[in-house]
Amino acid sequence: MQRAPPRNLYLTLILIGLTACHEPFCFVAGGRLSGAEAPLVELPNASGVMQLETLPNEPYSVNVGYTLLEGQIYLDPAKERHWYQNILSDPNVRIRFDGANTVHPMLSIRVSDPTLLGQFDPERISLRLESRVQVNGCKPGRSNGTSSQGKHPLVLNSLMLIR
Numbered sequence: 001m002q003r004a005p006p007r008n009l010y011l012t013l014i015l016i017g018l019t020a021c022h023e024p025f026c027f028v029a030g031g032r033l034s035g036a037e038a039p040l041v042e043l044p045n046a047s048g049v050m051q052l053e054t055l056p057n058e059p060y061s062v063n064v065g066y067t068l069l070e071g072q073i074y075l076d077p078a079k080e081r082h083w084y085q086n087i088l089s090d091p092n093v094r095i096r097f098d099g100a101n102t103v104h105p106m107l108s109i110r111v112s113d114p115t116l117l118g119q120f121d122p123e124r125i126s127l128r129l130e131s132r133v134q135v136n137g138c139k140p141g142r143s144n145g146t147s148s149q150g151k152h153p154l155v156l157n158s159l160m161l162i163r
Contacts, residue, residue: 029082032059033096033103039133040104043068044097053094053103054086066129069119074111076124084125095129105132 033053047068052075053061062083067074073095077084087093091108111117111126120126 030061033061033094035096035101035103037094037103037105040095040106040131043071043073049098051096051098052083053096054083055090056092056094057090060086067120073106073129074120075108075127075129076120077127079125087127092132093129106130107132 030051033051047066049063050066051061052064053059060083064075064077064083067076077087087108093106093108094103095106096103106129108127108129111120111128117126
């Protein structure tokens with residue numbers, strides 16, 4: 001009789017492989033993001049998913065959904081998210097857009113403007129990311145054609161991949 005390969009062994013090997021990665025992978029957090037660091041000069045064309053690294057001294061990175069609105073990047077963390085708790089300790093973050101090799105140093109700022117907050121889910125926290133490095137005295141950004149009228153679902157109502 002042949003013995004079937006032990007499923008637990010395969011599962012264990014997969015989990016060990018995932019935890020050995022420094023990058024976030026699907027729903028699993030990672031460490032320091034790899035790639036050349038450069039100021040954010042140009043925003044992507046649409047909202048989507050990016051990698052967010054918190055705690056520069058003890059990097060913790062995750063995949064998160066972001067929204068572009070009037071040339072700014074916004075996140076909407078749930079209060080209990082580990083990465084949001086890290087941002088409360090240190091608002092300096094680094095981001096890398098999906099498929100890119102460049103990491104951008106950013107500063108996370110809690111949104112307090114009631115008009116702007118009205119664009120997002122009132123049950124969530126809204127954070128704006130701004131470049132920590134200015135290029136020729138200018139902040140990055142461009143109009144992406146997003147209307148400021150009506151509610152904006154933050155990437156399908158907060159598609160935070162690490163919920």
